Amino acid sequence: RSDPVKDQLHDLVLEAIAALCADGTLPTSTQPVFVVERSKSREHGDFATNVALLLAKAAGKKPRDLASALVAALPLREEITKVEIAGPGFINFFLSPAAYQGEVRDALESGASFGRGNTGAGRTAGVEFVSANPTGPLHVGHGRAAAIGDCIARVLDANGWHVVREFYYNDAGAQINNLALSVQARARGVEPDAPTWPTDGYRGDYIKDVARAYLDGESVHADGVDIVGAGDVDDLDAIRCFGVAYLRREQDLDLRAFGVTFDTYFLESSLYADGKVEETVKELVAHGHAYEEGGALWLRTTDFGDDKDRVMRKSDGSFTYFLPDVAYHRSKWQRGYQRAITELGSDHHGSLARVKAGLQALDAGIPVGYPEYVLHQMVTVMRGGEEVKLSKRAGSYVTLRDLIDEVGRDATRYFLIARKSDSQLIFDIDLARAQTNDNPVYYIQYAHARVASVMRQLVERGLVWNRDIGLAHLARLDSEHEQALMIELSRYAEVVEAAGANLEPHLITTYLRELAGAFHAYYNTHQFIVDDADLRDARLTLASAVRQ
RNA sequence: GCGCCCGUAGCUCAGCUGGAUAGAGUACUUCCCUCCGAAGGAAGGGGUCGGGGGUUCGAAUCCCUCCGGGCGCGCCA
Numbered sequence: 001r002s003d004p005v006k007d008q009l010h011d012l013v014l015e016a017i018a019a020l021c022a023d024g025t026l027p028t029s030t031q032p033v034f035v036v037e038r039s040k041s042r043e044h045g046d047f048a049t050n051v052a053l054l055l056a057k058a059a060g061k062k063p064r065d066l067a068s069a070l071v072a073a074l075p076l077r078e079e080i081t082k083v084e085i086a087g088p089g090f091i092n093f094f095l096s097p098a099a100y101q102g103e104v105r106d107a108l109e110s111g112a113s114f115g116r117g118n119t120g121a122g123r124t125a126g127v128e129f130v131s132a133n134p135t136g137p138l139h140v141g142h143g144r145a146a147a148i149g150d151c152i153a154r155v156l157d158a159n160g161w162h163v164v165r166e167f168y169y170n171d172a173g174a175q176i177n178n179l180a181l182s183v184q185a186r187a188r189g190v191e192p193d194a195p196t197w198p199t200d201g202y203r204g205d206y207i208k209d210v211a212r213a214y215l216d217g218e219s220v221h222a223d224g225v226d227i228v229g230a231g232d233v234d235d236l237d238a239i240r241c242f243g244v245a246y247l248r249r250e251q252d253l254d255l256r257a258f259g260v261t262f263d264t265y266f267l268e269s270s271l272y273a274d275g276k277v278e279e280t281v282k283e284l285v286a287h288g289h290a291y292e293e294g295g296a297l298w299l300r301t302t303d304f305g306d307d308k309d310r311v312m313r314k315s316d317g318s319f320t321y322f323l324p325d326v327a328y329h330r331s332k333w334q335r336g337y338q339r340a341i342t343e344l345g346s347d348h349h350g351s352l353a354r355v356k357a358g359l360q361a362l363d364a365g366i367p368v369g370y371p372e373y374v375l376h377q378m379v380t381v382m383r384g385g386e387e388v389k390l391s392k393r394a395g396s397y398v399t400l401r402d403l404i405d406e407v408g409r410d411a412t413r414y415f416l417i418a419r420k421s422d423s424q425l426i427f428d429i430d431l432a433r434a435q436t437n438d439n440p441v442y443y444i445q446y447a448h449a450r451v452a453s454v455m456r457q458l459v460e461r462g463l464v465w466n467r468d469i470g471l472a473h474l475a476r477l478d479s480e481h482e483q484a485l486m487i488e489l490s491r492y493a494e495v496v497e498a499a500g501a502n503l504e505p506h507l508i509t510t511y512l513r514e515l516a517g518a519f520h521a522y523y524n525t526h527q528f529i530v531d532d533a534d535l536r537d538a539r540l541t542l543a544s545a546v547r548q
Numbered sequence: 549g550c551g552c553c554c555g556u557a558g559c560u561c562a563g564c565u566g567g568a569u570a571g572a573g574u575a576c577u578u579c580c581c582u583c584c585g586a587a588g589g590a591a592g593g594g595g596u597c598g599g600g601g602g603u604u605c606g607a608a609u610c611c612c613u614c615c616g617g618g619c620g621c622g623c624c625a
Contacts, residue, residue: 040563040571050567053605063605087568088605133625175625296623307551307621314623321625349552350620377553378618419561422553424618426560436587438560438574446587454584510562513573523584 003494005099009047010036012075013091017051019073025066026059038491045084045092046099046487052089063089100486101474107489108467115492119500120161126337127153128371130255131168131344134247135179136204138254140379141345143400144425147416148376149343150260151505156341159500164337167262168328171244172269173321178202179247180240186211187233204396210246214239222248223265254401259409271327277319280327280362281312289361304357325351326358333359333366340371341503346422349375374503376421383429407432411441418509440513447516450523481522488518 013036020026034051052067059066067085074083079099084092107114129149132142150165157163170176181198190196192203201207213220214229220242221227227245230238255261271277281297284290289300295315299322302309312323332340352373359366381388381398388398403412411432418440419425431439458465477486491511499507 037567040568044568048568053567056605090568092568170625173625294623298623311623316623318623320623325625345619346553347619348625351625353551375553420554423561424554428560431560440573442587443573446585450585506562510572517572520588523588 003490004102005095005490006036006038006047008077009049009093012077013049013051013070015075016070016073017055020059020069025061025069026055030055030058039092044086044090045082045094047093047095048086048090049093050090052085052091056089067091097478097483097486098475100483100490101477103486103490104477105471105474108470115496116158116160117493117497117500118160119497120156120159122160122162123338124164124336125156125161125339125341126164126166126332126335127156127341127343128166128168128332129153129343130251130260132251133170133175134244134251135175135202136247137206138251138400139397140381140400140403140427141376143258143403143412144376144379144416144421145343145345146255146258146260146400147413148374148421148505149341151413151417151508152341152343152374152503155496155499155503155505155508158496161339161500164264165260165262166264166266166332168266168268169248170268172272176240176244179243180236182207183210183214183239183243184233184236187215187239206247206250210243213246214242220245220249222246222252254399254404257404257409258400259413266328266331268324268328271324271331276327276331277324280323280330281319283362283364284312284326284358287361287363299358299361301354301357301361304360306353306357310354310358322351322354322358325355326362329355329359329371330362330364330366332371333364341374342371343374343376346375346377349373372503374421377424379416379425379427381427381429388429403427403429411439414441414509417505420504420506440509443520444512444516447519447523450519481518485518485522488515 013034014032017026017030017032021028021030032051032055034049034054036047036049039045039048052063052070056063056066061069064085067089071083071085071091079096080093081096082094084094086092110116127149129152130138130142130145132138138146153163153165178198178200179202182201182203185197185201186207192201215231215233217229217231219226219228222245225245227242229242232238281290284299285297289303290312291298291300296311297313298309299312300309310322311320313319329340329342356368356370359370360368381403389396400412407415407429415427415432416425432441433439435442455465477483492515495507495511499505
């Protein structure tokens, strides 16, 4: 119920239906299922309803005839300037600007909380994203994950959810061991192509930085712990701890520069340390979904929609990655996340079915749709019409830091969420840097700059604007362009709601561009009348409301 | 081979829980602009919504099939 104007129209139609039921035009058992929607084009008014199309059969009438009857029974309202029957039987409503002035009032009165919803009702949603292994710098793909995850978190927060941002990382597995060996090799002066270089070692230049810091006894602060480089090249455990801390800190600095922070860092190793992995295995076995074959322990995930059964414990006694994943998502449920959103690169999609199956096999009352996965597709970075592939720092890929340094934090965030996450994304550095209206970030910032400009001039002329003056002059917002702007404004709450419901933050970017467009149109055409203080104040009311 | 995602204007993409002549930005064509930022405004041309079939009063949207592109199908993570 986020749009009061739409809701009022919906209620009016209900009244009309009730009237037709009373006079026998409609059967009294009629189910009033219909929608009132914003019209796509101005020719079709502000709102339209398909009610006559849907009820025509029940009424035994042609849609347009039923529409006529409904319109005749519709209560009159001052803000409705015209009601029209169009096309196959749509009823179009034309509203006066006054119908939207309440939205501006709401914006002024609610300030920063304008547009917030409460579908979350204070429930807890855990949003897990990025979750990069601490084995190197974050790349563009992580950047997309960071932007999408953070914006999902923000949008859920705006819908009344209590949001916990969570970063899960592996600090103990084979990849980390590989990292430790790579740092050790660098510390010993071994080059990547030398015979003693570890198999599949990390070859990037950043490994040299880690090794040097370790040898120099540098102190690294990450996730609330200080780790000092011990300098001993034979102590692989010490190297591992230092390397993880070092790269975790680097990732964290990049994320902070990107405007992203986390509430919880969850270590994969804690699942083992706290016995969660063993516990999960025991429960799966106890519920009869496990069996042994070829010396390994399997889970019958095919009972829960997976393609084939999966190995939980390998024949060598160690666990596959699959089991900690199940234990981890189980812990989200146990920690009280009524909703869990897991943001991943789409190359992980193969693991979704088995994790969900594992959670169901626990028989712990976890909902079938838990967790909700949001997958993002690959990012291609372009500059000068060519694909950018290399980063000095990491070697084989473009880092998030490269992008932030080159195009700035806000533009990077905007472009990384501007597309549906399941579409491949082309990140055009030239476009993102452009100071022209081709660049949507520039276009939006430019709209803001124009508002700021007017406000500044107001102050320079010694004039005052405040909320009360704005509220007193709402009725002056009566021009066509002001109405167009107010209509855009009135969509805000439902855009926020839809973005939250569908976990689609790109809806926000699309909306912002449209809002900026309405603003530019308003600015470009209206006459700024300096000798009419009242009119000026009223117009500035809207400027300020939109800015907020 | 199987599974998931994508295919919409020259380009980059919205729209996809079914609705009216399929939208935005950009590019292109014509016209306008010396008062708040012209980094502007007005108008116009441009589409078999990948192809085909089906369901429906109505399909870009739902179902089937084919084509094209990406990704995934390990006792790797």
